[in-house]
Amino acid sequence: MSLLLLENIQVSYGLSQVLFGVSLTLAPGEVVALMGRNGMGKTTTVRAICRLIGLRGGTIRLDGADIGRWPPHRVARAGVGLVPEGRRCFAPLTVHENLLAAARPGEWTLERVTALFPRLGERMSQRAASLSGGEQQMLAIGRALMTNPRLLLLDEATEGLAPVVRQEIWAALRQLRTETGLAILLVDKSLRELATVADRAVLIERGTTIWSGPFSDLSAETRERHLGV
Numbered sequence: 001m002s003l004l005l006l007e008n009i010q011v012s013y014g015l016s017q018v019l020f021g022v023s024l025t026l027a028p029g030e031v032v033a034l035m036g037r038n039g040m041g042k043t044t045t046v047r048a049i050c051r052l053i054g055l056r057g058g059t060i061r062l063d064g065a066d067i068g069r070w071p072p073h074r075v076a077r078a079g080v081g082l083v084p085e086g087r088r089c090f091a092p093l094t095v096h097e098n099l100l101a102a103a104r105p106g107e108w109t110l111e112r113v114t115a116l117f118p119r120l121g122e123r124m125s126q127r128a129a130s131l132s133g134g135e136q137q138m139l140a141i142g143r144a145l146m147t148n149p150r151l152l153l154l155d156e157a158t159e160g161l162a163p164v165v166r167q168e169i170w171a172a173l174r175q176l177r178t179e180t181g182l183a184i185l186l187v188d189k190s191l192r193e194l195a196t197v198a199d200r201a202v203l204i205e206r207g208t209t210i211w212s213g214p215f216s217d218l219s220a221e222t223r224e225r226h227l228g229v
Contacts, residue, residue: 105148
């Protein structure tokens with residue numbers, strides 16, 4: 001059974017329909033890259049999974065349960081961790097307080113998060129607002145892990161960061177893939193790094209799934225046509 005199943009989901013913002021038929025599956029422990037040009041519906045798909053926006057049609061199942069009408073807090077408690085676009089750390093709180101605010105019982109503790117991101121251990125008493133963009137991104141990932149999720153959603157986790165920090169985050173994601181059973185749905189534009197992490201890719205265009213398969217089968221022609229690279 002799939003951990004996550006999306007079947008023909010449709011979403012609108014008011015009268016403007018954004019998703020017209022997105023479908024994908026994610027197995028336990030699998031890493032899937034959700035890809036497409038800007039404005040094609042990737043972030044809306046992530047928001048729909050987390051129930052931050054209502055469905056116009058289609059089905060979302062988590063571990064077999066239909067979560068299409070669940071409130072966001074119930075989805076989070078069921079094991080879905082979100083690293084949102086733009087990080088959205090609690091700026092007035094310290095690193096320590098940000099992590100504790102999200103903590104739920106499980107394997108991910110302060111010690112394990114700071115082992116993954118040593119910089120956070122060095123800045124525990126600093127307010128999130130004083131961190132660099134890269135450190136805030138590490139904090140956003142650490143905060144999501146502190147919820148002890150089964151499924152981690154990362155929306156543009158390396159966008160706009162310095163190359164050295166990007167590499168630290170990609171190294172952490174590779175570590176998550178090899179050392180945990182965490183399923184990951186990853187939105188990012190960097191094909192080179194995605195190739196080192198993702199098992200499969202799902203391409204969406206104009207709010208519809210148009211290709212799905214092993215990442216290694218993503219041909220140059222498909223990338224050029226649908227991703228513009």
